[in-house]
Amino acid sequence: MTLHGNEQDNCGNQAVKSRKPRLAALIGPTAVGKTAYxxxxxxxxxxxxxxxxxxxxxxxxxxxxxKLPLEEREGIPHHLIDICEPEHPFSAAEFQERCRELIAEITARGRLPFIVGGTGLYVESVCYEYEFAETGSDEAFRAEQQRFAETHGAEALHARLKLVDPASAERLHPNDLRRVIRALEVAHLTGVTMSEQLAGQTKTSPYDLCLVGLTMDRQKLYDRVDRRVDLMLEEGLADEVRRLLERGVPENAVSMRGLGYKEIVPYIRGERTLEEAVRLLKRDTRHFAKRQLSWFRHMRGITWVDVTDERNFSGNVQAIHDILAGKFENQLEYICNQSFFDGGNGQ
Structure with a gap:
């Protein structure tokens, strides 16, 4: 249902027309518990x-x-999952474009668009309407950087980026070769670093935006990371990586450079033991969580909820709800959905 002007909603309340579409986002580091909340x-x-x-x-x-299995999504629509093949180099700009379309569609259905995830650049690019510059490409430059990494190692190339663009080097893992090379390429082509371009964004939101961040005690978060990695191994992570390699997905594909894949590939190839692969995966994931928190700390407008006490799940849910209510309390869906507190199922 779409409301205009001062029309009444189905609850018999006067509806106030928002000047901007609403958008909620729940962010936080990996393994903090975003899915359940x-x-x-x-x-x-x-x-x-x-x-x-x-x-x-x-x-x-x-x-x-x-990835949350379909049968565990409780009938709630989930978007931008399983939308492309692993050979496709999905980008932040592509995410932004698709997300904008989805927000408009979800809003038109009278529902709340709700971004949930931990990829800081992706989320921030939508929330604050980033403009991705068309900087072009220099294939010869890229090839040169790739050869340098193959000869001297990913850490050496990352050190080169640290000299050119320290801020980008801070947020990018040395093994994320594609993005490290792209950051070097942007500086090479434009004379302006990627981090400077990001800092220069106006960061005004086209949405009536509510950003909620989840955080917890650092050591407890790292313990959860370790448990998650152990669970992934039990659920067949190594077999999943093996299937991807057998179907011909290149090892240097963007998808295969992700956490959990780049560490396991050498094990599948017989180049390291499973114990070493798991040790590296846990270490890299802890480092990734730290970089995520660093990114989010620089984002504007986040209200943080400490979820260290896992026994207080319902209280933490209520805290998140109250933050959204404080932002959207004059809006239709909040007024109508009070039934959830009386046992409504929301479907």
Whole structure:
């Protein structure tokens, strides 16, 4: 249902027309518990979830991306999951374009668009209407950087980026060769670093935006990371990586450079033991969580909820709800969905 002007809603309340479409986002580091909280909030707020994860877009990459199975989504629509083949180099600009379309469609259905994920650039590019510059490409330059990495190692190329663009080097893992090379290429082509371009964004939102961040004690988060990795191995992560290689997905594909894949490939190839692969995966994932938190700390407008006490799940859900209510309390869906507190199922 779409409301205009001062029309009444189905609850008999006067509806106030918002000047901007509403958008909620739940962000936080990997393994902090975003999925469980997002389901409860989506039910209360008549929301459709948009995955803000750069890896869940890929088909056939389920275990390593901690993708929520369809049967566990509780009937809540989830978008931008399983939308492209792992050979496709999905980008932040492509995410932004698709997300904008989805937000308009979900809003037109009278529901709340709800981004949930931990890929900072992806989420921020939508929330604050980033403009991705058309900087072109220099294939010879890219090839030169690739050869340098193959000869001297990914760490050496990352050190080169650190000299040119320290801020980008801070947020990019040395093994993320494609993005490291792209950051070097942007500086090479434009004379302006990628981090400077990002800092120069106006960061005004085209949406009536509510950003909620989840955080917890650092050591507890790292323990959850380790448990998640162990669970992924139990659920068949190594077999998933093996299937992808057998079907011909290149090792240097963007998808295969993601956490859980780049560490396991050498094990599949017989180049390292499983124990070493798991040790590296846990280490890299902890480092990734740290970089995520660093990115989010620089984002504007986030209200943080500490979810360290896992026994207080319902209280944490209520805290997230209250933040959204404080932002959207005059809006139709909040008024109508009070029934959720009386046992409504939201479907």
């Amino acid at each position: 997002s389901l409860e909030i989506a039910k209360r707020w008549n929301a459709e979830i948009i995955s803000g994860d750069s890896m869940q877009v890929y088909k056939g990459m389920d275990v390593g991306t901690a």
